[in-house]
Amino acid sequence: MSKATIKQVAAAADVSTATVSRVLNESGYVSDEVRERVMEAVDRLNYQPSAIARSLKQDKTFMIGVIVPDISNPYFMGISRGIEDVVGPEGFQLMFGSSDENPDKEERLLQLFQEKRVDAIVLATAGGNDGTVRRLADAGVPIVLVDRKLEEDDEGAGLDLVAEDNAEGAFRLASQLLEDGHVRIGVVNGPARASTGRERYDGVLQALRAHGVTTEPIVYNGEFSTEDGILAVRKFLAAEPRPTAVISLNNRMSLGVLLEIVRNGLRIPGDMAVASFGEVEAGSLLKEPGLYYIDQRPYEMGTRAGELLLRRIDAKGEALEPAVEIFRHEVNRLN
Amino acid sequence: MSKATIKQVAAAADVSTATVSRVLNESGYVSDEVRERVMEAVDRLNYQPSAIARSLKQDKTFMIGVIVPDISNPYFMGISRGIEDVVGPEGFQLMFGSSDENPDKEERLLQLFQEKRVDAIVLATAGGNDGTVRRLADAGVPIVLVDRKLEEDDEGAGLDLVAEDNAEGAFRLASQLLEDGHVRIGVVNGPARASTGRERYDGVLQALRAHGVTTEPIVYNGEFSTEDGILAVRKFLAAEPRPTAVISLNNRMSLGVLLEIVRNGLRIPGDMAVASFGEVEAGSLLKEPGLYYIDQRPYEMGTRAGELLLRRIDAKGEALEPAVEIFRHEVNRLN
DNA sequence: TCTGAGTGTGTAATCGATTACGTACTCGTT
DNA sequence: AACGAGTACGTAATCGATTACACACTCAGA
Numbered sequence: 001m002s003k004a005t006i007k008q009v010a011a012a013a014d015v016s017t018a019t020v021s022r023v024l025n026e027s028g029y030v031s032d033e034v035r036e037r038v039m040e041a042v043d044r045l046n047y048q049p050s051a052i053a054r055s056l057k058q059d060k061t062f063m064i065g066v067i068v069p070d071i072s073n074p075y076f077m078g079i080s081r082g083i084e085d086v087v088g089p090e091g092f093q094l095m096f097g098s099s100d101e102n103p104d105k106e107e108r109l110l111q112l113f114q115e116k117r118v119d120a121i122v123l124a125t126a127g128g129n130d131g132t133v134r135r136l137a138d139a140g141v142p143i144v145l146v147d148r149k150l151e152e153d154d155e156g157a158g159l160d161l162v163a164e165d166n167a168e169g170a171f172r173l174a175s176q177l178l179e180d181g182h183v184r185i186g187v188v189n190g191p192a193r194a195s196t197g198r199e200r201y202d203g204v205l206q207a208l209r210a211h212g213v214t215t216e217p218i219v220y221n222g223e224f225s226t227e228d229g230i231l232a233v234r235k236f237l238a239a240e241p242r243p244t245a246v247i248s249l250n251n252r253m254s255l256g257v258l259l260e261i262v263r264n265g266l267r268i269p270g271d272m273a274v275a276s277f278g279e280v281e282a283g284s285l286l287k288e289p290g291l292y293y294i295d296q297r298p299y300e301m302g303t304r305a306g307e308l309l310l311r312r313i314d315a316k317g318e319a320l321e322p323a324v325e326i327f328r329h330e331v332n333r334l335n
Numbered sequence: 336m337s338k339a340t341i342k343q344v345a346a347a348a349d350v351s352t353a354t355v356s357r358v359l360n361e362s363g364y365v366s367d368e369v370r371e372r373v374m375e376a377v378d379r380l381n382y383q384p385s386a387i388a389r390s391l392k393q394d395k396t397f398m399i400g401v402i403v404p405d406i407s408n409p410y411f412m413g414i415s416r417g418i419e420d421v422v423g424p425e426g427f428q429l430m431f432g433s434s435d436e437n438p439d440k441e442e443r444l445l446q447l448f449q450e451k452r453v454d455a456i457v458l459a460t461a462g463g464n465d466g467t468v469r470r471l472a473d474a475g476v477p478i479v480l481v482d483r484k485l486e487e488d489d490e491g492a493g494l495d496l497v498a499e500d501n502a503e504g505a506f507r508l509a510s511q512l513l514e515d516g517h518v519r520i521g522v523v524n525g526p527a528r529a530s531t532g533r534e535r536y537d538g539v540l541q542a543l544r545a546h547g548v549t550t551e552p553i554v555y556n557g558e559f560s561t562e563d564g565i566l567a568v569r570k571f572l573a574a575e576p577r578p579t580a581v582i583s584l585n586n587r588m589s590l591g592v593l594l595e596i597v598r599n600g601l602r603i604p605g606d607m608a609v610a611s612f613g614e615v616e617a618g619s620l621l622k623e624p625g626l627y628y629i630d631q632r633p634y635e636m637g638t639r640a641g642e643l644l645l646r647r648i649d650a651k652g653e654a655l656e657p658a659v660e661i662f663r664h665e666v667n668r669l670n
Numbered sequence: 671t672c673t674g675a676g677t678g679t680g681t682a683a684t685c686g687a688t689t690a691c692g693t694a695c696t697c698g699t700t
Numbered sequence: 701a702a703c704g705a706g707t708a709c710g711t712a713a714t715c716g717a718t719t720a721c722a723c724a725c726t727c728a729g730a
Contacts, residue, residue, distance in 0.1 A: 003474060005686060016710045021688060028689090029707050046470065051450040052396065053686035056387045056715050077407045093447065096431050112428065115386040135381065139338060259619050282617030284594050340716060351680045356718060363719090364677050388716035391685050677726075688714085696707080 004045040012041035024049060055117065064092050064309060065113035065121045067106060069194075070224065071098035073252055075278060075298045076124060079146055082302015083122060087309060092119065101191065101223050103128030110136060120309050124148050127193030133159075142312035146305050149195040158322055160308045162301050165328045166196050166277075169294045170203025171210075172331045173275045174247055176292050178211040182245035182273060186236035187217045188253050190224045197224075200249040200277055218243055222253060229256020237264065244273065251278030254293075258286065275331075283334050291334040297327055339380040347376035359384060390452065399427050399644060400448035400456045402441060404529075405559065406433035408587055410613060410633045411459060414481055417637015418457060422644060427454065436526065436558050438463030445471060455644045459483050462528030468494075477647035481640050484530040493657050495643045497636050500663045501531050501612075504629045505538025506545075507666045508610045509582055511627050513546040517580035517608060521571035522552045523588045525559045532559075535584040535612055553578055557588060564591020572599065579608065586613030589628075593621065610666075618669050626669040632662055 010017045015034055022028040023038040030038075041047070055061045064087060068076040084094050095118060099106035106126045110133065113121055120142040123133065130150045137143050137159060144160040177185055187204055190197030201219075208217065220235050222228025229248060233256070236243050246261075248254040254276035258268070266272050268286055275292035276283075283291050304325050312320060345352045350369055357363040358373040365373075376382070390396045399422060403411040419429055430453060434441035441461045445468065448456055455477040458468065465485045472478050472494060479495040512520055522539055525532030536554075543552060555570050557563025564583060568591070571578050581596075583589040589611035593603065601607050603621055610627035611618075618626050639660050647655060 006688095007686075017687075018689075018711080019709060022709085025688085029709080031708060034708080046474065048446070048449050050391075050452060050686055052387060052390050052452050053715090054688075056385075056391055056686080056717085057688045059715075061387065072409060072412045074407060080406075093451075094431070096429070111383070114383050116428075117385060117387050139381065139383075255617060259617070262620055280617070282590060282594070282615075282620055285597055285617055285620035287622045341718095342716075352717075353681080353719075354679060357679090360718085364679085366678060369678080385716055388685090389718075391687085391716080392718045394685075671730100673728100673730085675726105675728090678724085679722105680724105681720105681722080683720080684718085686715105690711105690713085692709105692711080694708085694710105697705090699703085699705105700701100 004047040006047070006049065009038065009041045009045055009047050012045060013037040059117075061117050061119055062092050063095050063116065063118045065095050065097065065109070065116070065118040067097045067099055067109050067113075067121065068124045069099050069101045069106075069126045070252065071096060073224075074281060075251055075296060076147075078298030079124070079302040079305065082299040082304075083306040083309070084302075086303050086306025090310060099126045101126045101194075103193065107132050114139070114141060120144070120313055122146055122305055122309065125150065125194075127151055127191070127195075140317045142309065142315075144305050144308050144312070146301060147196060151193070151195070160305075160312065160323045162305045162308065162325045163327070164196075164296060164301075165326050166199035167203035167206070169329050169331075170200035170247075170249065170277060171207045173277060173292060173294055174204045174207035175211065176331055177245045177247060177273055177275050178207060178213065180245075180273065182243075183213055183215065184241060184243040184245070185217050186232065186239075186243040186246045187219045188229060188232040188246060188248040188250075188257060189219055189221050190250055190253070191221065194224070197249060204247060204249075224250045224252055226252050226256040226259075229253035229258075230260040231256075233257050233260035233264075245269075245275070246272060247275045247277075249277045251276065251280055251296075254278060254280050255282070258283065258291075262286070286334070289334050293332055293334065294329050295332055296329060301325075301327055339382040341382070341384065344373065344376045344380055344382050347380060348372040394452075396452050396454055397427050398430050398451065398453045400430050400432065400444070400451070400453040402432045402434055402444050402448070402456065403459045404434050404436045404441075404461045405587065406431060408559075409616060410586055410631060411482075413633030414459070414637040414640065417634040417639075418641040418644070419637075421638050421641025425645060434461045436461045436529075438528065442467050449474070449476060454648055455479070457481055457640055457644065460485065460529075462486055462526070462530075475652045477644065477650075479640050479643050479647070481636060482531060486528070486530070495640075495647065495658045497640045497643065497660045498662070499531075499631060499636075500661050501534035502538035502541070504664050504666075505535035505582075505584065505612060506542045508612060508627060508629055509539045509542035510546065511666055512580045512582060512608055512610050513542060513548065515580075515608065517578075518548055518550065519576060519578040519580070520552050521567065521574075521578040521581045522554045523564060523567040523581060523583040523585075523592060524554055524556050525585055525588070526556065529559070532584060539582060539584075559585045559587055561587050561591040561594075564588035564593075565595040566591075568592050568595035568599075580604075580610070581607060582610045582612075584612045586611065586615055586631075589613060589615050590617070593618065593626075597621070621669070624669050628667055628669065629664050630667055631664060636660075636662055 006017045010020045022030050023035050097109035103126050107129050122144050124147040130152050146162045189201050220232035248257045269290040277294050279295045341352045345355045357365050432444035438461050442464050457479050459482040465487050481497045524536050555567035583592045604625040614630045
């Protein structure tokens with residue numbers, strides 16, 4: 001009862017495999033009578049063509065590998081949805097891998113995807129794999145970078161790139177706190193491997209300088225996890241003198257920041273002001289309004305990435321000049 | 336510079352393709368000298384074997400299809416992590432599909448996964464595809480149901496099943512509210528297609544009966560989305576008489592419930608008590624403690640599902656008697 | 671010396687599709 | 701009547717690996 005092959009269908013319908021293929025793909029000429037015989041055989045045998053065999057012959061898998069640092073982050077899920085909504089209608093299926101911010105795991109995924117012969121790769125890199133990425137690109141695998149740049153180069157380094165204006169966003173976010181009179185600011189930063197972390201932190205420093213603040217900010221370096229936000233707040237609360245505001249450079253960490261501040265019975269922004277790069281879905285559960293945040297547009301970034309993917313896949317390896325798309329944003333205040 | 340084949344490697348190392356294959360798979364005998372020549376050719380040509388070709392020959396893709404109703408729900412992400420942590424070390428890669436609670440989309444995914452010849456399928460069904468599921472199972476595709484049963488049958492219907500004791504959990508959850516003196520309770524229910532929705536709602540009804548409550552609960556039927564929680568609360572607040580407690584039968588909807596109650600300036604549980612089937616990650620952001628919830632154990636469910644998968648894959652189509660695993664839980668109170 | 675087990679390597683079939691090419695028939699045109 | 705275009709279908713090569721089988725050689729034990 002299992003897996004019928006095209007040969008069996010051909011035999012059952014008393015035609016050649018070529019004809020069966022023609023019927024199923026609606027290519028070439030087939031008489032109505034034969035078509036019907038084939039169709040009948042197809043669903044009598046419950047035949048499902050093997051995408052494996054097809055891919056081998058056609059050198060096309062209709063699969064797109066997506067590598068993100070944290071699959072449970074709504075931000076990356078948003079990007080994925082955007083990609084899928086664009087490439088899905090063209091017949092492509094996404095294949096996910098989460099690197100968990102771990103460059104080694106990311107490298108394994110890149111390798112795996114190449115072996116699986118995905119038609120293209122979307123990469124939000126955890127960093128540290130410039131060499132592997134370049135090898136793949138040289139081997140002709142279409143690659144679109146999202147959210148994060150490679151380490152070595154400041155531009156997409158010859159690859160398509162869809163990212164955000166991190167420095168500018170962080171600058172504005174920090175400026176808000178500064179204009180509210182905060183001077184001692186705790187910064188919850190991500191790993192230096194991630195270009196987003198580096199750029200956003202630079203933006204904060206620039207804002208401090210622009211506002212004539214010379215005291216060094218107190219910094220916590222984490223891995224973009226909720227737990228990191230919690231630990232950062234603990235560090236800040238124990239600091240002397242204690243900061244009056246926290247700026248968190250990633251949405252997951254922001255949630256941790258909020259949870260820990262609330263757990264300590266402090267009020268936001270009364271006792272501790274908070275600014276977040278990225279929205280916190282449940283932020284409105286807070287007692288009082290006043291949370292500053294930058295709302296990113298992951299879905300739009302995803303659709304744009306999807307378009308770039310299709311463009312590259314259509315180009316079939318021909319050299320295209322790399323597209324770079326930078327999303328800008330505004331600072332918002334909750335409620 | 337692109338895609339070298341095993342034939343090119345063989346030529347470069349001046350051996351047959353069989354020998355190259357033996358070197359790469361460490362099977363059969365190969366002399367040290369030849370092995371070295373081959374290895375050298377492999378990385379000089381930057382050769383990556385084609386998983387496509389291998390899969391065709393070996394009838395094994397090392398891919399496991401995972402179909403969930405909502406990929407952005409941390410609950411299903413937890414299950415997925417559990418699965419991955421068990422099957423990953425055995426060389427399997429997960430391939431995701433989100434049905435968005437849509438039976439048609441789910442059917443397309445089932446079909447797609449069969450064509451891609453995944454080695455097994457994990458299904459948290461949106462409902463309405465009993466026929467297709469059974470066809471796949473008959474065709475020899477190992478299938479493990481998680482979280483939700485098929486519609487027709489009360490047991491796994493001959494398939495492996497990892498689920499929760501929904502009726503019991505909902506019974507306890509509702510009982511808490513009842514014991515606190517609530518009589519008018521708003522129930523935020525999911526679609527009847529989902530077995531979880533049906534069973535949990537039954538549990539609530541049983542609790543009402545057991546506590547001698549005869550007034551009909553006021554019910555909102557949604558699709559397990561956050562938006563549904565919001566709409567449900569609007570309905571309840573407009574009802575006359577207004578319920579004093581809400582029980583939400585799914586974590587996503589619970590978040591919506593909390594958000595909308597807070598948005599209306601009401602206190603939890605003072606003005607409106609809330610009980611949730613499933614944890615709400617950011618629940619602790621609430622002003623006051625008092626949220627009842629059942630904490631599910633998606634990760635453990637995932638690992639169990641992973642084990643069942645491996646068992647079935649190892650069995651290679653031999654009939655195994657179906658395993659059914661039901662997780663039970665306790666009611667907790669936040670803070 | 672003969673035998674058989676253990677090594678080392680190549681030849682060719684195979685997996686399940688697609689597709690280039692060839693053949694044959696039917697018409698309408700000139 | 702000859703020709704070319706359009707229609708209908710089959711044969712066999714092909715994609716890139718794995719693997720059954722065959723062959724050849726080495727060496728230890730009888």
